[in-house]
Amino acid sequence: MKILKLPKEKLDLFASVVQQFGELHAPVEQDGRYVFKRLTRWSDARLEYDRTILPPKKYFLPPREALFRYRPGEGFVPNTDGLDQRIILFGVHACDVYAINILDRVFAGKYKDPYYQARRKNIAIIGIDCLPDKQCFCRSMRADFVDHGFDLFFYDTGDYYQALVGTALGDDMVLATGNLFEPVDAAEIDDYKRRSWNKRRAFQVDVEIRDLPEIFEMEYQSEIWDELGEKCLSCGSCSMVCPTCYCYDVADDVELGSRAGKRTRLWDSCLFASHALVGSGENFRGSRSSRIKYRFYHKQRGFVAEYGRPSCVGCGRCVSACPVHIDVVQVIDRLRRVEDVASR
Amino acid sequence: MLLADEVSSHHPVLSDNPYQPHMARIVRIYKMVENNHLFTLRFLEDHLAHSFRHQPGQFIMLSIPGAGEMPISISSSPSRPEVLELCVRRVGRVTNALYRLRTNDVVGVRGPYGNGYPMQEIIGNDLLLAAGGLGMAPLRSLLWYALDHRDKFNNITLMYGAKRPEDMLFREELTALVDRTDINCLLTVDADPSATWKNHIGRLPSLFDHAKIDPMRTYAAVCGPPVVYKFILQRLLELSFPKNHILMSLERRMKCGIGKCGHCGIGYKYTCLQGPIFTYWDAINLPEMI
Ligand SMILES: Cc1cc2nc3c(=O)[nH]c(=O)nc-3n(C[C@H](O)[C@H](O)[C@H](O)COP(=O)(O)OP(=O)(O)OC[C@H]3O[C@@H](n4cnc5c(N)ncnc54)[C@H](O)[C@@H]3O)c2cc1C
Ligand code: SF4
Ligand code: SF4
Ligand code: FES
Numbered sequence: 007m008k009i010l011k012l013p014k015e016k017l018d019l020f021a022s023v024v025q026q027f028g029e030l031h032a033p034v035e036q037d038g039r040y041v042f043k044r045l046t047r048w049s050d051a052r053l054e055y056d057r058t059i060l061p062p063k064k065y066f067l068p069p070r071e072a073l074f075r076y077r078p079g080e081g082f083v084p085n086t087d088g089l090d091q092r093i094i095l096f097g098v099h100a101c102d103v104y105a106i107n108i109l110d111r112v113f114a115g116k117y118k119d120p121y122y123q124a125r126r127k128n129i130a131i132i133g134i135d136c137l138p139d140k141q142c143f144c145r146s147m148r149a150d151f152v153d154h155g156f157d158l159f160f161y162d163t164g165d166y167y168q169a170l171v172g173t174a175l176g177d178d179m180v181l182a183t184g185n186l187f188e189p190v191d192a193a194e195i196d197d198y199k200r201r202s203w204n205k206r207r208a209f210q211v212d213v214e215i216r217d218l219p220e221i222f223e224m225e226y227q228s229e230i231w232d233e234l235g236e237k238c239l240s241c242g243s244c245s246m247v248c249p250t251c252y253c254y255d256v257a258d259d260v261e262l263g264s265r266a267g268k269r270t271r272l273w274d275s276c277l278f279a280s281h282a283l284v285g286s287g288e289n290f291r292g293s294r295s296s297r298i299k300y301r302f303y304h305k306q307r308g309f310v311a312e313y314g315r316p317s318c319v320g321c322g323r324c325v326s327a328c329p330v331h332i333d334v335v336q337v338i339d340r341l342r343r344v345e346d347v348a349s350r
Numbered sequence: 351m352l353l354a355d356e357v358s359s360h361h362p363v364l365s366d367n368p369y370q371p372h373m374a375r376i377v378r379i380y381k382m383v384e385n386n387h388l389f390t391l392r393f394l395e396d397h398l399a400h401s402f403r404h405q406p407g408q409f410i411m412l413s414i415p416g417a418g419e420m421p422i423s424i425s426s427s428p429s430r431p432e433v434l435e436l437c438v439r440r441v442g443r444v445t446n447a448l449y450r451l452r453t454n455d456v457v458g459v460r461g462p463y464g465n466g467y468p469m470q471e472i473i474g475n476d477l478l479l480a481a482g483g484l485g486m487a488p489l490r491s492l493l494w495y496a497l498d499h500r501d502k503f504n505n506i507t508l509m510y511g512a513k514r515p516e517d518m519l520f521r522e523e524l525t526a527l528v529d530r531t532d533i534n535c536l537l538t539v540d541a542d543p544s545a546t547w548k549n550h551i552g553r554l555p556s557l558f559d560h561a562k563i564d565p566m567r568t569y570a571a572v573c574g575p576p577v578v579y580k581f582i583l584q585r586l587l588e589l590s591f592p593k594n595h596i597l598m599s600l601e602r603r604m605k606c607g608i609g610k611c612g613h614c615g616i617g618y619k620y621t622c623l624q625g626p627i628f629t630y631w632d633a634i635n636l637p638e639m640i
Contacts (some may be wrong), residue, residue: 028387086364116609118362124363254612267416286575290616
């Protein structure tokens, strides 16, 4: 992989050049928190943010997205609005890039999702390294570094950003700046290693995921799930803010006074009471405890069977989003502890 | 270089979209049982009508314009191509919208989806079909597939139970099988108030008394409401059926049919991809399966 460096004072210049590749979006501050948003000016970008309220998945799997328009005589006509829009997401953290790589696998396979894939193709990602806060456990989830899925990735190494060039597009961005980027030398590689070491030591939270699937199987009947079910409000916030939750609902509606209509997909959550309800009236996950168990189980155990790793990347968003303070790290900790598991 | 127009017509969303429903005409509506009509569909595009291929046990996603999309088993056998027969029970929003349609109206179809019955494994063995109520819908595809390829199977037994004779799906065609010698067709009803029923009366599991089953060389395909599973499974296990020879067709909420929307998850399998046909062995190894 091509590795270059960009002097920090040239970042503004880089940002202005790179706009020729698409509309620039980055984290901006909003009431003391951060959101990914279209930049009106570069100075609004906050590259030293902790985490955005919603993850970048909103660009690839929008909260509401029209899939088809229906017209009598024409049938279902795919909606292509917005799919070809070129966007540059500037300042995506490693865990969020990792999460997008996970979504890539879900929306690929035998049946490729062309809506997701079109957006993925047209939205460039410039990643940026970060230091963990007290909610981050991406290191435990092996998502504190990414080696693909971005066009460029910046590491802050003091006076410079070291830039990994991930794609041909990333390379074009570098080339478009003329000679803003410079080669790296051995001393700067050491800067990177130092930074990496410091990052490693900065983690305050650690969970062991090695035999987590087995633990989940063994504790399937644990009373922890009933206890969590008692607390959980089924609000679905944890799914909305999660960078790897992808469940969606589909709704058809007709335009008033005509037989034409459209088919829309919308973010959904397995915590919602109707998620597994079927027409006969049977609900396969009627109780809240069964639903919250399913969320944990699918992320930390089911995904491992399917894709070889948990789908959780340890971004910590669901921990801050939950109104009743259900904390994934604590739940895993308790399932692991010998004396504290309520089932015995 | 492609012109702008050409680029957009090559857009994968337009040319290779797994969510794209293909329009099909309702060519026949047969009022089989109250609120359980049989709909026969034919694709508007001839090449689709000719090329559509499915396995017994697979399903389609059926779109009713303006109302929504839902999973429906294909009730017709792959050995009878060109049209698709769907047996649909009227229960809610989308099924009600379907029931408002008339012959010649159009609906959307995509698929086929799901694993279907493992025909390669079943062929050469005995086949036991056990259904209760609407459970006959997916099994009927397997039934006719087996009868149309009769030489590929050994003994075939069908056990089907309904509440009353008038609740029995495919009643005419199934009662016509009773006299055939190449299948042991056992039909039963819980009650026969009109006293016209010439077959068995009693609960579905009582039909085991009239069947000769060799568990070691039989595949059992079971489908029906939860009580059917409960009692049939009990009998099959008493007979020491190998757990992977018991095939169940499961129902879950489905929004995509292709492993994306997350609705049909059971434990960590998606019913739409790894199912809807699961073995009993799968079932006891996946939490929340039954
Ligand atoms: C693999 C499979 C095969 C099926 N085969 C048949 C069949 O051959 N005949 C038949 O009558 N029914 C079948 N069903 C059930 C049928 O899909 C539901 O009865 C139907 O979706 C109800 O839709 P509704 O809008 O009328 O009901 P509502 O209760 O209004 O449902 C609204 C939406 O919920 C979802 N949904 C509700 N119930 C179910 C359900 N049971 N399964 C999946 N999604 C559901 C659908 O997306 C539906 O559009 C099958 C289900 C599955 C999973
Ligand atoms: S489960 Fe929570 S911590 Fe894990 S990726 Fe989702 S939001 Fe982040
Ligand atoms: S955010 Fe908390 S309360 Fe809301 S659904 Fe998730 S776990 Fe339950
Ligand atoms: S129906 Fe959407 S994942 Fe199975």
